[in-house]
Amino acid sequence: MQHALHISNLEFTYRSWKEEECDSLFSNLSLKLGEGSKTLLLAPFNKGKTTLAKIICGVCPKYFPGNLRGTISLFGRNLSTLEPWDLLTSCSYVSQNPQEQFVATSVEEELAFGLESLGLSRSEMKERIDAALGHWGLESLRTSSQQELSGGERKRVLLAVQEVLQARLWILDEAFDDLDQTWRDQLRKTIQESDNTILVLASRYLQEFSDLFDQVVLLDQKRIHTPAFDALLPRFSRLCGDDLPSPLDGQVLDSCKKHTLSCIDLQAQRKRLSTLQGQMFSLSVPNFHLDSGELVTLVGPNGSGKSSFSRLLCGLDDPISGAVCIDGQPFTSKELSKKVGYLFQNPDLQIFLPTVEEELSWSLKRRKDLKPEEMRSRVSECADLFGLKLGDTPTTMSYPLRKALQAAVYFLLDRPFYVLDELDSSLTYNSALSIIARLRQKGAGLLLITHDRQFARGIAQRGYGIGDGRMASL
Structure with a gap:
């Protein structure tokens, strides 16, 4: 099976504006995704999940300066020889902060923005946009500004953008967050039925993840680990501190006037x-x-x-x-x-x-x-x-x-x-x-x-x- 993504011996260090030495986020990190596979990458926040996603998409270190070593190939092409805009049909990304990705003034224009770069005919653009708006329940919000959308609606717009682009690799960073149960179920179904390669990044293991992925991996100590699933979740829980007693249990509140x-x-x-x-x-x-x-x-x-x-x-x-x-x-x-x-x-x-x-x-x-x-x-x-x-x-x-x-x-x-x-x-x-x-x-x-x-x-x-x-x- 051809690898959709092959990362070998990756190391990355952000460049500090203070000219101080920064710690490396990754050390000899390697990851392989088979074409058409579904992978869940778990890690506590602030361990480099989002940085890894931006590196794969080609925007880091180009727009987020740092020192990058190692090799990355997407569908057999060396990422170092490509520009971010060359990856439009190869790799797409949904950010954990949906507001940072909007560039257009309306939902419909947001979906059309990437398609215009592909040089598609007007009829094909309309067909793809109408289908994605319907799939993600956004028909009535076609003209809406992102400033008037809820957080969950923004996330659905970005998922619709991925759908119209039809990229071969989807990277979804905390994509289930902000969505209500109806749309979490819809995203789960979309992942199940897709022929694309899909990489989901998450800092919590949600019930929607059960039986959804071909492989579940863990980002720990600057590397990707692939322990057996029964061992992975307890290890992940310990990393996140989720195995500790809840700080709310038995919490004694300071005495104050009740309101x-x-x-x-x-x-x-x-x-x-x-x-x-x-x-x-x-x-x-x-x-x-x-x-x-x-x-x-x-x-x-x-x-x-x-x-x-x-x-x-x-x-x-x-x-x-x-x-x-x-x-x-x-x-x-x-x-x-x-x-x-x-x-x-x-x-x-x-x-x-x-x-x-x-x-x-x-x-x-x-x-x-x-x-x-x-x-x-x-x-x-x-x-x-x-x-x-x-x-x-x-x-x-x-x-x-x-x-x-x-x-x-x-x-x-x-x-x-x-x-x-x-x-x-x-x-x-x-x-x-x-x-x-x-x-x-x-x-x-x-x-x-x-x-x-x-x-x-x-x-x-x-x-x-x-x-x-x-x-x-x-």
Whole structure:
């Protein structure tokens, strides 16, 4: 069988802008994928999965400078002799952060962008685009801007892009994250029925992975390992810390005054201005409450209104009727913004300063009661708590580490309530649980939005679901 991908003795070291010596991510890494095979590559975050994907796609080190050694061939062609645009029909990639891959102003144009480079006829382009939009449930979003899409809808757009390009090798980086159960099942079915070579990268073993792959491999100690499956999963669990007791088990919360965040008869509407075929979206919340120290989950299909509800809770948007209350008293949007912290799905929308230290210091600098040395001490302790380095530049950090930085910023803000929108996406279970435990330590009430129902059932004290524009208790 011909190898779709053959990596031999790969080593890679990023080039530091500080001109410091960086650790090599890989050491004599080798991997072979047979043509038409389905492979799952497991590794904890920050171990090089995404870098490996970008190397295979030819964009690293070309656009992400570093030193690369070893040989890589795609379908018998040496990657070092090819440009990224030469790989359009050979290799395609879905990022764990879908927002970073969008280049066009609408869903339809996003699908057409790559096809135009292939020089296809207009009729064939239309045929491929219509089929992919139908396959991924995006027909009504044809004209939509990515700025008005939910995280799961963005991920489906990128999967549709892979479909229209018909590349021979698909690389899917945490592709099941952000998708609700319906679309996870659709992705699983697509992988099963595809004749393409498919490489899925993941930092969690999901139930959807069972009996889906020809081989499961592990990235550990800078190399690819292929132990027997019965030995691989326990080893992976130990690497991720998922075999450790949950930091939530028996957690003793700091004593604090108890508060309740609540909504009664809340009504909201939203219209996607870029969606010509779309209808006015309505959300009804007859009853919702979150108490101090509680961990409550919210689940629902992609685009059902979970993030829209989050924006109401933290004061970013206003309802058309009803109110958001704390301890029974209605709060204005400005007041809510100081009581409810909202961690966006995409951490990059809330990180904007050059270094981790500056990002963590930003909110504390406004406090006149803090002396400079106390502020520096708090920032340093917070960085250690969340596994961050003060001198690092957020834009060069991994996506999961940027999520940890986002959480650390809110930890210092010390809000009584937090909304965590898809926090667990791209994180190991243990790292997600650790962040949740730290934010809850001081007695904050947490609302966790997730598509991982197994994860939700394992940690939630109560749960809500959204369906057909209405929220209800589960």
